[in-house]
Amino acid sequence: MLELRALPTDCAQRRQESVCVGCGARAFSVCSSLDPADLAGLDAIAERVSLKAGEALIREGDPAIHLFNITSGSVRIYKLLPDGRRQITGFLFAGDFVGLATGEDYAFSGEAIEDSTLCRFRKSEYRALVRERPRLEEALLDRATHELAAAQNQMLLLGRKTAQERIASFLLELPSRDPLRPQAEDQVRLPMTRSEIADYLGLTIETVSRVLTKFKTTGVIRLLSLSELRIEEPERLRDIAEGEA
Amino acid sequence: MLELRALPTDCAQRRQESVCVGCGARAFSVCSSLDPADLAGLDAIAERVSLKAGEALIREGDPAIHLFNITSGSVRIYKLLPDGRRQITGFLFAGDFVGLATGEDYAFSGEAIEDSTLCRFRKSEYRALVRERPRLEEALLDRATHELAAAQNQMLLLGRKTAQERIASFLLELPSRDPLRPQAEDQVRLPMTRSEIADYLGLTIETVSRVLTKFKTTGVIRLLSLSELRIEEPERLRDIAEGEA
């Protein structure tokens, strides 16, 4: 008797654990503001998605049906001009939300930079859930607010900073971004290519490369490999980033 | 008897009308999603503020105590680098919300471009109200979402567009912004100076001026006065804005 009743409950809980409760990115995402009951609701509409490096999850102009929450890996979101010029508007990591800034259609494209896993939600179902969970809505507004502040910083960077200042700023903000891979102090992992860095900072690959070698030869950074570097003089890099050098 | 009871009610209603119910910007702001009861709650914590052209309402770095809703006029928000370089991250008009993207301290400064009126709220009181009014929170999230999309467009502009493309884009988006002064088709009002336009587009005043005269001499626009112009060939301007010319 007891076991007959216990079984389904057990199953339901195991199902939860398989998606949300055991999610390594939960602590960094909007999900962290949900209590166990809410989490179950979220779990019911969540769908796991795996992407290989380079695969798209969102295409600008397509109807915005889904929202995503990154659980591992990293994603680039970008906009294109008709002639192919690209502006990467953000690099997103575990815990980040993809698709907040969307109306009817996606206003940007999104692709995995490296092999990644995501939680996918139907927008309609998600909206319904959010309406019943004020804490979730609050968390979302909070996220959006932070993204807006970050966007303003990026506008300052793109509109008014020199190439050196842009790259210094970029190197300083990157390490704090990926919660699943907390870097050793002043160690920076660059999962993206030079071309992606360039398109994020409004520069060309050549300029990115030149500035990095200049930082290297002046001893501000040390290149450990193509995608890994160490900030040797954080103080000086901060000065450069703010235009005080 | 009846009149004794009626009086205070009357007063309360008149007080409402004096701030929210009679507000000309209500239809364009987050307030539009409030029913009369909610509006009364908002009214209770709203405070009217008048600013003359040039006066500040928010200073970067100050503790973020207040939030604002613009009821008339226009506002510029911007960030500065230590050496004085300025990036204007937005021009805001009636119905727009100022202070969404703030944590503990304001991350940007805000000043009236022309004489303006605003509704001011204590952040703490506003938060409390929002928690009780899911529709208001929803409206705020919606606003933030739109601002994020706009910010991404601006990043594309600042990172990848030429001076001509930037100014063409700017002229096309401006007229749709100020709901209290719906412009005649293709008529553009420029309440901001050339220097403000430059700092919004990541250019210098000289470049702004040169491009405007070029647009004038090629017949794409006509300058009616310093702060008023007509788009003569909207189609061509759109092509320029998207880099197809």
Place this chain on the structure above:
DNA sequence: CAATTCTTTTGACGCGGATCAAGGCGGTCC
């Protein structure tokens, strides 16, 4: 591990837009 290919680095050169410098054009204030 050689061959191919893609990415990054490095170098030479050119251009778009910044900087520097006058001049024009309204507004405002005695």
Place this chain on the structure above:
DNA sequence: GGACCGCCTTGATCCGCGTCAAAAGAATTG
């Protein structure tokens, strides 16, 4: 209404970064 003052326009020059080109590494494949 004349003189001042701030903003805008126009011109001349300069320079940071983009463009073009090629070499040097990495990564990938058979």
